[in-house]
Amino acid sequence: MTIYRPGKGHLMIQFDTVHKRFPNGTTAVHDLSLEMPEGGVTVLVGSSGCGKTTTLRMINRMVEPTSGTIRVGGKDVLEQDAAELRRSIGYVIQQSGLFPHRTVLDNIATVPLLLGWGRRKARSRAAELLETVGLNADAGKRYPHQLSGGQQQRVGVARALAADPPVLLMDEPFGAVDPVVRTQLQDELLRLQKELSKTIVFVTHDIDEAVRLGDQIAVFRTGGHLVQCAAPAELLARPADDFVADFLGAERGLKLLSLTTLADVPQAAAPQDGPWTLVLDEARKPQAWRSRSKDAEVPLRPLKDGDSLLSALNESVTSPAGLVARVDGEGRLTGVTSREDIHEHAGRAHSAAGAATGAGVAA
Amino acid sequence: MTVDWSWIGDHTDDLTSLTVSHLEAALTAVLLGLLISLPLAVLAHRVRPLRGLLLGLSNVLFTIPSIAVFVLLLPVSGLTRTTTVIGLTIYTLVVLLRNTVEGLDSVPARTKEAAKAMGTRPLRTLLTVELPLALPVIMAGVRIATVMSISLVSVATYIGDGGLGQLFTDGFQRDFPTPVIVGVVLTLLLALVADALLVAVQYALTPWTRRRA
Numbered sequence: 001m002t003i004y005r006p007g008k009g010h011l012m013i014q015f016d017t018v019h020k021r022f023p024n025g026t027t028a029v030h031d032l033s034l035e036m037p038e039g040g041v042t043v044l045v046g047s048s049g050c051g052k053t054t055t056l057r058m059i060n061r062m063v064e065p066t067s068g069t070i071r072v073g074g075k076d077v078l079e080q081d082a083a084e085l086r087r088s089i090g091y092v093i094q095q096s097g098l099f100p101h102r103t104v105l106d107n108i109a110t111v112p113l114l115l116g117w118g119r120r121k122a123r124s125r126a127a128e129l130l131e132t133v134g135l136n137a138d139a140g141k142r143y144p145h146q147l148s149g150g151q152q153q154r155v156g157v158a159r160a161l162a163a164d165p166p167v168l169l170m171d172e173p174f175g176a177v178d179p180v181v182r183t184q185l186q187d188e189l190l191r192l193q194k195e196l197s198k199t200i201v202f203v204t205h206d207i208d209e210a211v212r213l214g215d216q217i218a219v220f221r222t223g224g225h226l227v228q229c230a231a232p233a234e235l236l237a238r239p240a241d242d243f244v245a246d247f248l249g250a251e252r253g254l255k256l257l258s259l260t261t262l263a264d265v266p267q268a269a270a271p272q273d274g275p276w277t278l279v280l281d282e283a284r285k286p287q288a289w290r291s292r293s294k295d296a297e298v299p300l301r302p303l304k305d306g307d308s309l310l311s312a313l314n315e316s317v318t319s320p321a322g323l324v325a326r327v328d329g330e331g332r333l334t335g336v337t338s339r340e341d342i343h344e345h346a347g348r349a350h351s352a353a354g355a356a357t358g359a360g361v362a363a
Numbered sequence: 364m365t366v367d368w369s370w371i372g373d374h375t376d377d378l379t380s381l382t383v384s385h386l387e388a389a390l391t392a393v394l395l396g397l398l399i400s401l402p403l404a405v406l407a408h409r410v411r412p413l414r415g416l417l418l419g420l421s422n423v424l425f426t427i428p429s430i431a432v433f434v435l436l437l438p439v440s441g442l443t444r445t446t447t448v449i450g451l452t453i454y455t456l457v458v459l460l461r462n463t464v465e466g467l468d469s470v471p472a473r474t475k476e477a478a479k480a481m482g483t484r485p486l487r488t489l490l491t492v493e494l495p496l497a498l499p500v501i502m503a504g505v506r507i508a509t510v511m512s513i514s515l516v517s518v519a520t521y522i523g524d525g526g527l528g529q530l531f532t533d534g535f536q537r538d539f540p541t542p543v544i545v546g547v548v549l550t551l552l553l554a555l556v557a558d559a560l561l562v563a564v565q566y567a568l569t570p571w572t573r574r575r576a
Contacts, residue, residue: 083484086481091480093473101571111481111482
């Protein structure tokens with residue numbers, strides 16, 4: 001197996017006019033040309049039947065293209081042995097697809113064992129990965145059905161990472177878990193990706209998930225047509241057509257704000273008097289807004305620089321003073337930002353995202 | 364009906380050898396049945412058109428009365444143990460074939476898909492994923508086939524074999540109930556012990572089905 005080093009601009013996966021027609025005559029993927037850069041997350045989105053899963057599955061030859069070429073690491077997938085190709089590409093399936101008769105540890109060790117590592121080496125690698133995905137060591141001896149849905153999904157990710165493949169395919173991996181766990185798993189994936197820099201292809205029908213995870217998002221339309229492929233901010237600011245705009249939803253503008261952080265928005269000193277003042281604890285951590293008459297206290301959520309403009313907008317709307325409390329990494333007060341400043345930056349973020357693509361924000 | 368205990372005491376050697384011979388015939392049939400039905404079941408599972416044919420054929424064989432099977436086999440293998448074993452094997456096939464096919468069917472598509480996507484080749488998937496997961500259903504068939512064979516061995520008395528079944532003819536001919544009762548009790552015990560052992564084997568082979576969360 002060739003070892004790929006993450007490099008900027010290098011293309012890991014290339015689709016060149018790939019067409020897939022199933023024997024029953026339906027076209028799943030229509031003349032697709034798409035490039036996925038090394039070390040980046042490409043999210044394929046679209047409603048069901050749009051060919052996104054078929055596209056993903058053609059990368060490791062679970063589905064064979066009717067025509068066109070797919071290259072992984074520069075090599076045509078059809079010229080490689082299918083089983084060996086699959087071992088070199090991590091795959092995370094919907095509802096985990098774990099082997100019910102194997103312990104968690106042996107599930108994770110699947111590909112290393114297929115590659116002929118010794119049992120001991122494969123198990124110790126599996127134990128290492130258990131920790132990487134945030135599971136306890138004693139989970140390794142259990143069987144999949146003894147874990148929660150979220151834990152099973154983590155095992156699924158660990159299994160895909162076991163042989164350290166450069167490419168990771170994820171087919172709606174978080175589709176079957178509840179929203180809270182889903183958010184945790186997304187955070188975890190982003191954290192992992194920061195460390196591992198895999199080339200990830202991620203299929204989902206959830207546009208919020210796509211915006212959160214994607215370095216680029218490819219939007220598919222029924223019939224297997226790729227409509228637009230762009231970075232999340234560009235996609236949100238300038239959808240190619242009405243289909244994409246509809247797919248992104250009515251809150252498209254707000255979603256864009258979720259991509260911009262609060263760091264550049266100025267802050268002022270917290271008000272010492274006025275109708276509302278901040279209540280701080282002894283460590284100078286904001287606790288609540290207190291009215292002048294001291295008869296009302298409104299809870300607040302202090303924001304860090306890394307929080308999004310969207311959460312700042314939300315906090316500014318709920319704050320009685322129209323101010324957002326800003327804190328440092330330890331949660332200590334650094335200042336406040338006004339609703340007006342946040343609004344102004346929100347508008348600026350929009351025009352910047354539009355300008356970056358060489359045109360104004362689409363209507 | 365009274366049991367003549369002294370007869371039992373006088374014939375322990377005979378009873379032991381009949382029991383061993385009985386069990387031997389039944390177990391050989393089940394083992395042969397497994398060896399034949401396993402590849403056939405895999406074939407029936409993989410090749411859809413063969414499925415109805417194979418299952419239908421084994422059903423037809425099952426409807427032939429057991430005595431007739433032994434009689435039909437006489438010209439082929441004569442009054443031998445072979446005839447007994449072939450006859451019994453035919454009967455185990457229907458249960459084992461059907462259960463093995465159903466066991467393979469019961470393996471979730473997602474799991475097979477995962478095995479393929481990890482880069483497991485078909486034969487290894489069959490041996491390390493499909494058959495282990497089909498084991499509970501296959502073992503249910505093995506238990507039925509075993510108990511069935513143990514009870515059917517006696518029929519082979521008509522062709523001069525029959526293990527413990529010989530005790531029945533002996534008892535009836537002499538109008539002496541003790542061998543009949545002893546034969547029934549021993550057959551029953553054999554079936555119960557064999558079944559219990561198979562349950563234990565299955566428990567040992569399928570650790571993932573225990574400790575349901």
